[in-house]
Amino acid sequence: MFPKPRTSLTPNTYDYESLPLVKPTGFREYDARWLFQKEINLMGVQALGIGLGTLLHELGTKPEIVTGHDFRGYSSSIKYALISGLMAAGIKVKDIGLAMSPMAYFAQFDLDVPAVAMVTASHNDNGWTGVKMGAQRPVTFGPEEMGRLKEIVLSGDLKTRDGGGYEFIENFPARYIADLTNRPKLKRRLKVIAACGNGTAGAFAPQILEAIGCEVVPLDTELDHSFPRYNPNPEDMKMLHAMADKVREVGADVALGFDGDGDRCGVVDNEGEEIFADKIGVMLARDLSTLHPGSTFVVDVKSTGLFVTDPVLIKNGVKADYWKTGHSYIKRRVRDLDALAGFEKSGHFFFNAPVGRGYDDGLVTALAVCDMLDRNPGKSMADLYREVPKTWGTPTMAPHCADEVKYEVANRVVKRFEAMHAAGETVAGQPIRDLITVNGVRVVSQDGTWGLVRASSNKPELVVVIESPVSEARTREMFKAIDDVLRENPEVGAYNQTF
Structure with missing residues (x-):
């Protein structure tokens, strides 16, 4: 019998090393995040794994799951504690290793596995950890599933059973990279800054952009989990300012910035103007609705009002649906409305077919920006931005x-x-x-x-x-x-x- 988790424990004590610590506030609306060691310990992560496995059985989901971890000094150990719990709950685990969150979502499709548990604190500061979870591709857990998971874990209703297993999928990133780059190269030679804030995307973004025909200027792409310059967060003005400075230094066509787990993308234009993600969403909606008139786009309540007032979107018959902020909420809404795409001001973008598979992927967003520029050969990123009404x-x-x-x-x-x-x-x-x-x-x-x-x-x-x-x-x-x-x-x- 696994011990019932405690909601508080004193570090550097016998109890802390012998009992699971899980602070209740770590269960968020659509994922889980804790300050590691202060709010959750490794046994607590193991309890979370057993609880997640228990929930998967309860939901009737095939007992198989994809796991991966982001580039932080403690993420690997947290992932293996989670795997230990999942296996104890009778779940077969397919581990893709160091990865961006969208790689784990892609793995659900590529490996034909229904569930995912990606260990990442996303853009949160060092010290934080978390897990993004789902049991039905391409969506992730919402409040109902997270509420039930919290109930299972904190009540100690942690059911262990036989049948668990482990498989490491070697060189999985190559499959993800091939999926994104098996496409025609850009006709236009773009000079693109790939800004990664020393986060996980640095291992993958430059080669993906190069493979589609970009001239890539790397910026903070060396993996360093101390994040020495700034947190990898394309909503953070420090990161956007660094991207703008680099654009002016090298004369790039565009700068593309990725967050810590690679599911978001921020943009700076060729004049060093930092374009907030909701305005990028308007620009992409203009571009895509020209190809697909009458499309529906889901946007979060933090986003610009231009989605309903922009004359080009009105002319193209766009239907805008303002919805709750949060990657899980927007992802589900995009699926439920069969929208062409969903945009969050945070930079989480969700593209349905023919652009994507419905989940948030910063690299898919980056490719969509490059394709937009490719379809407008006589215009710069700044030109396209100037065409959007000023707010x-x-x-x-x-x-x-x-x-x-x-x-x-x-x-x-x-x-x-x-x-x-x-x-x-x-x-x-x-x-x-x-x-x-x-x-x-x-x-x-x-x-x-x-x-x-x-x-x-x-x-x-x-x-x-x-x-x-x-x-x-x-x-x-x-x-x-x-x-x-x-x-x-x-x-x-x-x-x-x-x-």
């Missing part, structure tokens, strides 16, 4: 708020704006035109300027995004109005970045 938006900003209270605080903020709307009060000096509460609250003023507040799904933070179609001044006015409401809650701390 003034912020990066994703995240004030600290503890995991234990962040959803409660977000609910308070929603209720506050609902009360203001009902009372006819103004926000940032204008009446409230609309409130979108599908995921937190998106407050839209009369002139179309909007501000979003929601709880982060994977860190102890809230999320704030502002955009105005009018001016930067209106963006700043809305930010102040949103921040004033946030400061009514003492649990809200400092921002990770502002604008």
